[in-house]
Amino acid sequence: MDLRLSDRVAVVTGASKGMGLAITATLLSEGAKVIAVSRKSSPELDALAGPRLVHVSADLTNPEAPASAIASAVEVFGGVDILVNNAGGPPPGTSLPRFGFLTPDDADWRDMFEFNLFSAVRAIRAAIPVMLGRGGGAIVNVSSTLARQPGAMNVDYSAAKAGLNAVTKSLSEEFGPQGIRVNTVSPGPVRTDWWTKDGGAADIIAASAGIDRDAVMDSAAPEMMRLTTGRLIDPQEVADAVALLVSPRSGSTTGAEYIVDAGALKEL
Structure with a gap:
């Protein structure tokens, strides 16, 4: 299936490994131009090097970094059509899981929200005016099934991802009529x-x-x-869902949550 992504400009965060690397490789294979954002590159990302891939080194917990990454896409490729907010999980220097509500302190909560929610909000804030100027675009926020099924582990992470889901719905309602589709992909354990x-x-x-x-x-x-x-779950299985959602072939899909969870969520 041709996803009709040839020459579309994508920004992918957390692109050097895991799901972000798989998303980057998949979009490149579909003909997109990609700004790959991560703190540092990786041998696997370097292997994808070519005229349609530019790596931007950025610590997304820095409030200025998300907008800088969007600006790089405009400078290098002339705009932004696709934004994939994939960066997330344990903030730099943190290991998960953490057990129990009383374990993370205020600093842990702040770090978790900076990395998993605020970095995405800032990237979206920078990307939307650019997308509006190009007549529309597609945003996918990579969330987690823990936003739907929180428990006694990683309470702060679950809360940050639930917030990201809510932002997705609000953005879809506001900007859908202007041609910007916003969706969520919620993986289980990858x-x-x-x-x-x-x-x-x-x-x-x-x-x-x-x-x-x-x-x-x-x-x-x-x-x-x-x-x-x-x-x-294999990272490629998440990447395939993201690629379909950012494609014009999903032109009537917005405000949706696409679950890739290996059957973890059992509720209707």
């Missing part, structure tokens, strides 16, 4: 650096449960989260 890095979620859960880290990712975590598919 096999990314969040899980696999040293000291990441797999190690934290393994230490708590007294089992091997590989067993956490291969069986314990899917069982604990009641994943219907029995496995963690």
Whole structure:
């Protein structure tokens, strides 16, 4: 299927690894031009180098960074048609999961909201005038199933993502009539650096449960989260959903939440 993304200009945050890397590669394969935003590049992102890809180094917890990334897209490629707010998860220097409401303090809450909500808000604020000047655009905010099904772990993260879902709905209502579609993709547990890095979620859960880290990712975590598919999600599966939502082929889809959760959410 041709997604009709040739020469569209996309900004993807958190683009150097995991879901962001998969999203970047997918949009490039569909002919888009991509500003890939991350604190630093990666060998995998460097391997995608070419005239349609520019890496912008940015710490999105810096309030000026999101607007600077949008400005780079305008400077290099002449505008912005697509914005994917993928950056999120543990703020720099933080490891998740955190257990219990009393664990994160005020600074932890501020860091979580800066990274998972405010950075997206700032990028959107900068992108909308540019998109309006081009007659419209598409925004996808990458949220989480934890926004819908919060629990005793990662309370601050769940709250930040719930806020992002609410922002998506509000933006869709305000700017949909002006040609800007805004949607959410909510993944369940994706096999990314969040899980696999040293000291990441797999190690934290393994230490708590007294089992091997590989067993956490291969069986314990899917069982604990009641994943219907029995496995963690592949980043490409999220990237495919994002690519479809930013495509003109989804021209009547706005204000929607697209779930890629391996069957974790059971409610109607």
